[in-house]
Amino acid sequence: MPGVVLGWDMTAALAMAGAxxxxxxxxxxxxxxxxxxxxxxxxxxxxxxHD
Known part of the structure; x- marks a missing residue:
């Protein structure tokens, strides 16, 4: 579905946490x-x- 958020890029999120x-x-x-x-x-x- 266009515009629906499915989740985060966990590799990037963990890299940011490490940084x-x-x-x-x-x-x-x-x-x-x-x-x-x-x-x-x-x-x-x-x-x-959107309702």
Whole structure:
């Protein structure tokens, strides 16, 4: 579906976390949870703005 957010580039997200000095294990544990919430919220906002 055009315009729907599917997820993050986790390789890039983990690289950014590493560049910021964030522990790789913590990032690997937390990023998927954060990503799921972000994707759901963005898609909900998109759907409600097109109603």
């Amino acid at each position: 910021l000095g964030i522990d790789a294990r913590a990032a690997a544990e937390l990023l998927p949870v954060i990503e799921a919430v972000m994707v759901r919220q963005l898609n909900d906002n998109r759907a409600s703005s």
